[in-house]
Amino acid sequence: MPTKIDIISGVLGAGKTTLINRILDSVLKTDKTAIIENEFGEIGIDGCRFAESGVALREISGGCICCTLFGDFVSAARQLISQVRPDRIIVEPTGVGKLTDVLRALEAVGKVEPIEINMIVAVIDPLRYNLYSKMFGEFFTDQIQKARTIFLSRTQLAPGDAIDQTVKHLKEINPDAAVVTSSWEDLTGEEMVSLGEKPGAACISPTESILAKEAFCHHHHADEVFKVWSAVTSVRYSREQFRKAVHRLSTEARYGEIARGKGVFQTPEGGWLHYDYVPGETLFQNAEAMDTGKLVFIGKELNSSGLEELFGLAFIKGV
Numbered sequence: 373m374p375t376k377i378d379i380i381s382g383v384l385g386a387g388k389t390t391l392i393n394r395i396l397d398s399v400l401k402t403d404k405t406a407i408i409e410n411e412f413g414e415i416g417i418d419g420c421r422f423a424e425s426g427v428a429l430r431e432i433s434g435g436c437i438c439c440t441l442f443g444d445f446v447s448a449a450r451q452l453i454s455q456v457r458p459d460r461i462i463v464e465p466t467g468v469g470k471l472t473d474v475l476r477a478l479e480a481v482g483k484v485e486p487i488e489i490n491m492i493v494a495v496i497d498p499l500r501y502n503l504y505s506k507m508f509g510e511f512f513t514d515q516i517q518k519a520r521t522i523f524l525s526r527t528q529l530a531p532g533d534a535i536d537q538t539v540k541h542l543k544e545i546n547p548d549a550a551v552v553t554s555s556w557e558d559l560t561g562e563e564m565v566s567l568g569e570k571p572g573a574a575c576i577s578p579t580e581s582i583l584a585k586e587a588f589c590h591h592h593h594a595d596e597v598f599k600v601w602s603a604v605t606s607v608r609y610s611r612e613q614f615r616k617a618v619h620r621l622s623t624e625a626r627y628g629e630i631a632r633g634k635g636v637f638q639t640p641e642g643g644w645l646h647y648d649y650v651p652g653e654t655l656f657q658n659a660e661a662m663d664t665g666k667l668v669f670i671g672k673e674l675n676s677s678g679l680e681e682l683f684g685l686a687f688i689k690g691v
C-alpha cells in the first residue's frame with residue numbers, strides 16, 4: 373500500500389497546526405501516522421504541540437522545503453517511510469512555503485518510495501485575507517491555486533460578509549477547490565478528514581499539470597523575502613509586559629513588518645507561557661516548564677537590534 377500524504381499548507385499563523393491536531397483525533401484511530409513539520413525559524417516551537425498524540429514527528433527547521441531544505445525533506449520522508457512504515461504522513465510546510473515546491477519535493481520522494489497524495493489543503497484566515505494577500509503575495513496565491521480543499525479558520529470570529537468576500541476571492545483564484553466555511557468547533561475530526569480528502573472537481577495530478585507550468589514562472593524563495601529573528605532567553609516577562617512589547621513591535625514601523633511570532637517564556641512568578649502572535653492578536657496559553665525561554669518573530673525587513681533592545685535580552689542569538 374502506498375503511504376498517504378496529506379499536505380496542510382497556509383501562511384504563517386493561518387491555523388495549520390490547529391487543523392492538524394483536529395485531523396489527528398480522527399486518523400490516529402485507523403492509521404499509523406507520522407508528521408513532517410517544516411519550521412522557517414531555527415528554533416522549533418511547534419514540535420511539543422504534537423508530542424502528546426504519540427505520532428512520529430520529524431522537524432525540519434531553519435529554512436524552507438522549496439530551497440535550502442529540499443534535500444532534508446526528501447530524506448526525512450524516505451527515512452520515515454522505510455523505518456516507521458506509516459499509513460499516512462501529514463506534511464506541514466512553513467507558512468512561507470509554496471505548495472508547488474512541496475509537490476515538487478514529493479515528486480522526488482515518489483520516485484523512490486510508493487506514495488499517494490491524499491489531501492492538498494490550504495488554511496485561509498478570512499479575518500486577515502487582504503492583509504495576508506498583500507504580506508505573503510505569491511506564496512499566498514500559490515497555496516490557494518494548488519489546494520484541492522481550502523479550510524477557512526477562525527470563522528466563528530469572522531463576520532458573514534468577510535467570509536463571503538473571502539470565498540469570492542478564493543473562487544476567482546481557484547474555482548475548483550472545495551471551500552469549507554463551517555466553524556471548526558462545529559466539525560468532528562472525521563468530518564474534517566472527509567472534507568479534506570474529497571477531491572476538488574478538477575483533481576490535480578501534481579507531477580504533471582501543476583509543475584510543468586511552474587517551471588516557466590518567475591519564482592521567489594521565502595528566505596529572499598522573509599527573515600526570522602529568534603532568541604533563547606532567561607529573561608522573565610509578565611503577560612502584560614510581553615503584550616506591551618508586542619504592541620510596540622506591531623505598531624512601530626522601525627521594527628519591520630511582523631507576520632508571525634511564537635514562543636515560550638517564564639513569568640516572574642515562575643510559571644511558563646506560550647505566546648502566539650498574528651497581526652492584531654496575541655494569545656497566551658500556560659506551558660510546561662522548559663529549560664529556557666524561546667522567542668521567535670518572522671517578518672519582512674526585521675530590525676534585529678531593535679528587537680534585541682525591545683525584549684531586553686541577555687541571550688544567545690539564533691540558537
Ligand SMILES: Nc1nc2c(ncn2[C@@H]2O[C@H](COP(=O)(O)OP(=O)(O)OP(=O)(O)O)[C@@H](O)[C@H]2O)c(=O)[nH]1
Nearest residue numbers: 383384385386387388389390467525526556648655
Ligand atoms: N479559535 C480559533 N483559533 C484558531 C483557529 N485557527 C488558529 N487559531 C489560533 O491561532 C493561532 C495560530 O494557529 P496555529 O494553528 O499555530 O497556526 P499555524 O498556521 O500552524 O502557524 P505557523 O506554524 O506558525 O505557521 C493559535 O493560537 C490558534 O489557537 C480557529 O479556527 N479558531
